[in-house]
Amino acid sequence: MTYELFYWPMIQGRGELVRLALEDAGARYVDVARLPESKGGGIAAMQKLMQAKKGIVPFAPPFLRAGKLLIAQTPNVLLYLAPRLGLVPANEAARLHAHQLALTALDVVNEAHDTHHPIATGLYYEDQKREAKMRAKSFITERIPKFLGYFERTLEQSSGNYLLGRTASYADLTVFQVLRGLDYAFPNGMKKVSRRIKKLRDLEARVANRPKLAAYLASERRIPFNEMGIFRFYPELDRP
Amino acid sequence: MTYELFYWPMIQGRGELVRLALEDAGARYVDVARLPESKGGGIAAMQKLMQAKKGIVPFAPPFLRAGKLLIAQTPNVLLYLAPRLGLVPANEAARLHAHQLALTALDVVNEAHDTHHPIATGLYYEDQKREAKMRAKSFITERIPKFLGYFERTLEQSSGNYLLGRTASYADLTVFQVLRGLDYAFPNGMKKVSRRIKKLRDLEARVANRPKLAAYLASERRIPFNEMGIFRFYPELDRP
Structure with missing residues (x-):
């Protein structure tokens, strides 16, 4: 199909x-x-x-x-x-865990979106820039460390190199994408966080090196991050 | 169990x-x-x-x-x-549809939360009241009609009285709760919307009259809505 x-x-x-x-x-x-x-x-x-x-x-x-x-x-x-x-184990406990982790990673995506649109999706960023700066600040200082700390801890307590254990799942791909997005949008903010998420950074590299994914990421099918998307780089929203 | x-x-x-x-x-x-x-x-x-x-x-x-x-x-x-x-049909198409609708209703819950905390969950409402007023305005005028219009249309296109057709599912319970929450938080805002969501209002009544649910809603187990929760009534955030 x-x-x-x-x-x-x-x-x-x-x-x-x-x-x-x-x-x-x-x-x-x-x-x-x-x-x-x-x-x-x-x-x-x-x-x-x-x-x-x-x-x-x-x-x-x-x-x-x-x-x-x-x-x-x-x-x-x-x-x-x-x-x-083949992106989730067969047993129900693992499937529920994968879904939980993916849903949590998607919560980060939602919150990342709201850093540049804290007031209304129907308004331009320029018309809510003042509020965006405030929201981005709390996102970078409170939410990113909390979310990434949670995923780091999940990896620490995992029986393998992936969030669910020894095999990769869509939860790993989702967390990978969140890391790439946060790096794009908040390079300075992430620099400060990175030393506390070593296992997550290893996971990110492991995912990026999966052969088919590596080929995709290097291809034209991978649309570059940009300022129409969810993860946007506005220097004024990043940590100085 | x-x-x-x-x-x-x-x-x-x-x-x-x-x-x-x-x-x-x-x-x-x-x-x-x-x-x-x-x-x-x-x-x-x-x-x-x-x-x-x-x-x-x-x-x-x-x-x-x-x-x-x-x-x-x-x-x-x-x-x-x-x-x-017994809150979802057995076939996969219906299960995926139920999950989609519940996820969409939960998006409303998230956005309702952000009307009183548009800047940071770590700050008091009083410290982001100005921004909350702006966010609530766009939520009431743009988002509520869009979301509820979507659910109303789903009911119009349903083959029965419930979102998935002839049998109730957890999607109906979730949408019911969203309606009750929005009514509590934005009574004036919802008054204006209500005449365009007649089928949703019928669904709400149908859900509220399910015997076990009616007993629950009338019991002390049902915690009243309050200003610590997600749906909060702050008159200044409602339509005047």
Whole structure:
């Protein structure tokens, strides 16, 4: 089966977590909105499904079409894909643990978004810059250490090199992406945190070196971080 | 099996979504942090598990102990409980749809929280009141109509009286709780929205009348909404 991913074509965003899972597994997929409209792609194809008059309708991208299934909400898409892509162990306890960790990593993504849009997603960043500076400060000094400290501790208590133990899961890919995003958005803030997350940094390198993922990260399919995405580099929001 | 729920004892919060599921099913459970410390309860019992040196460690409440399993993150707890409590159909498409809807409802919960804490969870509301007013305004005028409009449309396109069709699921309970919370926090704001969400209001009444849930809602086990919780009534944040 060829999976169809629907997500904004110009950013990594939450869709990147799905892309990472598909790429790591070498799954066949189409990143629909990145195709030209003449090939059934573009944002229009995505929005059409969000305005469907019957069946399951997503609230927002990313969503995935897998045969007859239409699956929306990032953690839900990962929940569906992971067992099919070999990205989660078979036993229920491990699956619940993976989902818990991925949901927690996605909470970081949400909070990272709100550093540049603390007041309203409908307003420009420039119109909430003052508030963004305050929110980013508390995010960098309180939230990042708390979240990353939690994942570091999970690795310390793991029986292997990955969050769940000896085998990689989508939780590792998700935490990897969070680290890359935070590094992009808050390079100074992360410099200060990094010496306390050595195991996480090892995990990040281990994930980045997975052969298929390394090829993906070096390819043009990996959209660079940018200031339309969730993780944005605004120097004024970073630690000085 | 007796489930053990761990959550803050003085608020509804995210833990309420787990309580609603357990209560609706008439499941045996203990709300551990609400028990006296002499009976192994209290917040200390909860925090002890969050500082465990091995096994699965939650990042934050709520979490559930079910036999040997420890399950954290609200949607994850619901994902685990729902099939056991008869709160989701057996087929995969319906389960994924339920999870998607519950995750979307939980996004509303997150955004409702941020109306009174737009800058930092570590600061008092009073110290971010100015920003809270701005965030609440955009939440009421843009986000509430968008989210509730989405759920209303899901009901319109449903083949039955519930979000998934003819049988109730934990998605309905979650959306019910979101409506009750929004009504508490933003009574004026919701008055304006209510005429456009007639099917949602019917759903809310249908859920509230489920016998076990009605008994729970009328009991002392249902903690009243209050200004320590996620949905808070601050008149200055509501529509005038």
